[in-house]
Amino acid sequence: MSSSHVLVLNCGSSSLKFAIIDIHSGSEVLSGLAECLAEQQPLIKYKYDGEKQTITLSAGDAHQVAITRLVELVKHLNLDKQLIAVGHRVVHGGEHFTHSVRITPEVIEAIKQTSALAPLHNPANLLGIEAAQTAFAALPQVAVFDTAFHQSMEPTAFLYALPYSLYKEHGIRRYGFHGTSHYYVSTQAHKILGLDKDNSRIVSAHLGNGCSVTAIKNGLSVDTSMGLTPLEGLMMGTRSGDIDPGIFAFLVNQLKYSPTQVDLLLNKQSGLLGISELSNDCRTIEEAAAQGHEQAQLALDIFCYRLAKQIAAFAVPLGGLDTLIFTGGIGENSDEIRRKVVSQLGFLGLTLDNEKNLAARFGQLGIITTTNSPCAVVIPTNEEWVIATDAATIAQEQ
Structure with missing residues (x-):
């Protein structure tokens, strides 16, 4: 069978949620959460083959260490050869991105520019991207944006009643979030109903x-x-x-x-x-x-x-x-x-x-x-x- 697994990373300021998903079946082969990163008691909790396990990290260990340990785990479980890509959740894409994109230096720069609109989220997402690029250098890296689904809104819906220059010069407008969730359940509704x-x-x-x-x-x-x-x-x-x-x-x-x-x-x-x-x-x-x-x-x-x-x-x-x-x-x-x-x-x-x-x-x-x-x-x-x-x-x- 051809390779069919994608590693999904959702990087927060002190956490890293991950899953390896078989795109043929939709099943989660491996799933888990690294939490309390850069704090006193960081750890990784994961589920594989129906069993839950915990990996204890050292005090102060952050995202790069967590991803390094995740890579070790993936290789130990012989899952690395099935990986075809790494998908990253990025919270804010601003007006730059209306759909998911392959990550390039230009894409990273655009995400950095948008960080002012999401200072709690985008810098953490970039940490995950940079760590994954180091750990999985041979794999395509793809950014999937929470805001992309909402880029179909008209100005009447997304503009605030503020001086128009704040929108034109600083991008102050309504963007919306949870786009991947709203997209998924609405497409499921079309199919199911x-x-x-x-x-x-x-x-x-x-x-x-x-x-x-x-x-x-x-x-x-x-x-x-x-x-x-x-x-x-x-x-x-x-x-x-x-x-x-x-x-x-x-x-x-x-x-x-x-x-x-x-x-x-x-x-x-x-x-x-x-x-x-x-x-x-x-x-x-x-x-x-x-x-x-x-x-x-x-x-x-x-x-x-x-x-x-x-x-x-x-x-x-x-x-x-x-x-x-x-x-x-x-x-x-x-x-x-x-x-x-x-x-x-x-x-x-x-x-x-x-x-x-x-x-x-x-x-x-x-x-x-x-x-x-x-x-x-x-x-x-x-x-x-x-x-x-x-x-x-x-x-x-x-």
Whole structure:
């Protein structure tokens, strides 16, 4: 059999998620996570042949060491000879990239230029690219961008009502994220539900610690909830989502916050965690709410209200709604969140089937609405598969 494996790397500031995927079967041959990199107790957790293992790294070891150990592991398991490419998740492609590309010096330079728009993400993605180029010098390296799917948005959707020069000179506009996830689940919806791609109106809700909603018309993203950064839009695990920009000035001028403290507040201390004062984990909050914890219940109510409001708003660019998709860790597993959201969308014709909703959990795909309702469906996302297939296609073209 010809070589068919792609190594997928998703590099964060202190972590490295990886998988080797067989593009013929879609199965994950190897998967894992290097975490706490450059900290006191870095380690690599991985799963191979159904068994979970851990590799302990030395204090301070960072991405290059983690990838070196990953290479050793891949060779030890005799998986290296099947690799045909390395696919990298890159969070922000700006307006440079509307699709996945083979990584060249010019591409790296463009990613560096876009780093100002994603200072927490792109530099980490570049660390993974540089380390992988050293470790897998003979393999094609491919960048797959979170923002690329949303480059089909029109200026009416992506421009802020700011001086136009800020867009022209500095690229300040809405870009959107989770593009690989929204693309994957929408294409799956076309296949599974038999939708006509050229005549479809889909809202995709990717719900996890980060959350976003995208309006997809005839297979193209026409609007999305995240903006210049992943902070805009929905209430999330620790992110505030939409707020009055005047709050920033109030925090700085009246409460004497520094800009760094404001950034920390909005990105790491808000959202479900901020309202509940318990956790950013939806499961923990749901359990607490069931036991009568008032702030946990309030956090869930705000989360669901804002989500339902955003879904309803996207009926405007779509001209209606045929299909609503729930995906991501919360979207796939929380029947309670789905119930609360769909119950607020009855005016769009959505009617929940409670038994189907309860059954669609733990990776189970399923329609959760009644037969006479517009379709709401749970579709497990698979961003790694999108990255792997894009990387394999581009590698085989050259």
